[in-house]
Amino acid sequence: MPTVDQAQELSKARRFLKERLQRNYTTIRGYEAERSNVRELLQRTGEGESNSLLLIGPRNAGKTTLINAVLADLLDNKSFVENTLIVHLDGNLHTDDRIALKSITVQMRLENAADGKVFGSFAENLAFLLQCLKAGNKKSKSVVFILEEFDLFCTHHNQTLLYNLFDVSQSAQAPICVLGVTCRLDVIELLEKRVKSRFSHRQVFLFPNADKFEDYVKLCQELLSIPSDKALKSTANRIDRLELLKSDAFTFQRNHFRGAAYEFDKRFVDNWNKHHDKLIKMPAAQKTLQMLYDFDISEAFLKNFILRLVSRVKPSAPLITLEQMSSLAQQYESDDKIELLCGLSVLEICMIIAIKHHSEIYDRDPFNFEIIFARFSKFAKVSSTMQGVERSVVLKAFEHLRISELIMPLSSNSGLGKIQKEFEMHKMALTYGQIQQAVQRYQALPTEVAQWAQSSLI
Numbered sequence: 001m002p003t004v005d006q007a008q009e010l011s012k013a014r015r016f017l018k019e020r021l022q023r024n025y026t027t028i029r030g031y032e033a034e035r036s037n038v039r040e041l042l043q044r045t046g047e048g049e050s051n052s053l054l055l056i057g058p059r060n061a062g063k064t065t066l067i068n069a070v071l072a073d074l075l076d077n078k079s080f081v082e083n084t085l086i087v088h089l090d091g092n093l094h095t096d097d098r099i100a101l102k103s104i105t106v107q108m109r110l111e112n113a114a115d116g117k118v119f120g121s122f123a124e125n126l127a128f129l130l131q132c133l134k135a136g137n138k139k140s141k142s143v144v145f146i147l148e149e150f151d152l153f154c155t156h157h158n159q160t161l162l163y164n165l166f167d168v169s170q171s172a173q174a175p176i177c178v179l180g181v182t183c184r185l186d187v188i189e190l191l192e193k194r195v196k197s198r199f200s201h202r203q204v205f206l207f208p209n210a211d212k213f214e215d216y217v218k219l220c221q222e223l224l225s226i227p228s229d230k231a232l233k234s235t236a237n238r239i240d241r242l243e244l245l246k247s248d249a250f251t252f253q254r255n256h257f258r259g260a261a262y263e264f265d266k267r268f269v270d271n272w273n274k275h276h277d278k279l280i281k282m283p284a285a286q287k288t289l290q291m292l293y294d295f296d297i298s299e300a301f302l303k304n305f306i307l308r309l310v311s312r313v314k315p316s317a318p319l320i321t322l323e324q325m326s327s328l329a330q331q332y333e334s335d336d337k338i339e340l341l342c343g344l345s346v347l348e349i350c351m352i353i354a355i356k357h358h359s360e361i362y363d364r365d366p367f368n369f370e371i372i373f374a375r376f377s378k379f380a381k382v383s384s385t386m387q388g389v390e391r392s393v394v395l396k397a398f399e400h401l402r403i404s405e406l407i408m409p410l411s412s413n414s415g416l417g418k419i420q421k422e423f424e425m426h427k428m429a430l431t432y433g434q435i436q437q438a439v440q441r442y443q444a445l446p447t448e449v450a451q452w453a454q455s456s457l458i
Contacts, residue, residue: 239260
């Protein structure tokens with residue numbers, strides 16, 4: 001095979017990695033017990049049994065991906081594909097039960113059957129839709145209701161939708177499965193008594209599962225590596241089967257990452273993988289990954305970090321370097337308050353230093369403008385940079401600190417009637433360490449100001 005142009009190959013590799021990080025909706029690592037639990041439940045629903053389950057876990061834990069992975073697994077099962085309908089509702093979109101019912105009708109493709117019919121109640125309407133699914137031999141199709149942002153459905157008037165869905169899942173009217181997805185641990189407490197009594201109380205908890213740092217490093221290696229052509233082709237069948245999901249609400253199968261569409265030069269892949277395996281084993285890279293691991297152990301966070309790394313790859317810098325990793329990781333470490341302090345004027349930094357000295361001497365006692373201005377004036381008398389600054393200008397700088405929420409007014413002032421702004425008491429919303437770091441990092445700060453920050457003696 002002739003040598004492929006390096007720049008083209010690099011561009012292809014970058015596109016491949018970015019697509020895999022962003023559009024691989026059905027690959028979930030770990031959670032074997034939880035995955036098996038949900039798969040078994042949906043399989044039994046396909047066989048004619050009714051169930052309900054709540055999938056609970058923090059954001060970015062992989063709840064929706066787990067459901068997508070389970071559905072992809074079940075597409076092997078011919079009877080499940082033929083006898084099961086998937087209805088997908090989202091609490092952010094379906095903000096009341098009328099909108100939700102309309103969406104259910106559309107997703108079950110029963111708009112024509114329900115057109116022009118008048119129903120006395122929500123329950124009657126839902127019962128009619130489920131009745132329409134029965135075949136001539138009275139065997140009904142199973143329906144899986146997936147409710148994303150389940151806690152938002154609890155805010156609907158009288159929880160009518162949840163009541164009727166759980167009621168059908170408990171009685172033997174039609175085989176349905178209600179699968180709620182939420183990040184609220186107290187979601188059961190949000191249910192009304194009559195709804196709670198009809199729920200099966202089956203819950204599956206998902207928490208980020210990187211128990212060992214070694215697993216986190218392996219995951220990073222895997223996400224950065226380019227697999228062989230054989231490995232890419234082996235996943236093609238699974239992705240092709242996603243077309244069997246005949247649901248308009250599910251869009252991930254149309255936009256899913258397809259690795260088999262890519263072909264790489266073997267020499268390029270070997271060089272790429274070898275370099276990045278070596279990079280991740282370096283002590284400095286391990287230290288960076290340890291910092292990220294301590295910050296957030298979720299896979300979604302690591303994917304976001306690697307996506308930003310891969311975006312920096314270009315023909316002039318064709319491989320990820322240790323410096324790129326370290327500089328990007330430092331952005332996650334940075335303190336927003338310090339960044340804000342570094343953007344202040346020199347006068348405002350002087351006010352912050354005066355507030356710091358007052359807090360140190362008087363053990364973080366509240367202060368007003370007059371107290372700080374008196375302390376600042378002492379410094380201004382002996383300073384060549386701050387001499388002759390007018391009081392009104394200093395007051396404006398003090399007000400800007402308040403607007404930036406670097407100092408906070410004391411709420412107790414509200415009961416004392418109107419107070420002149422110069423005498424209103426405030427407290428500092430910064431730590432001494434943050435001020436110290438900002439003074440060290442502040443560019444072109446006059447030497448005498450930096451020295452005053454170290455000592456209150458003038």
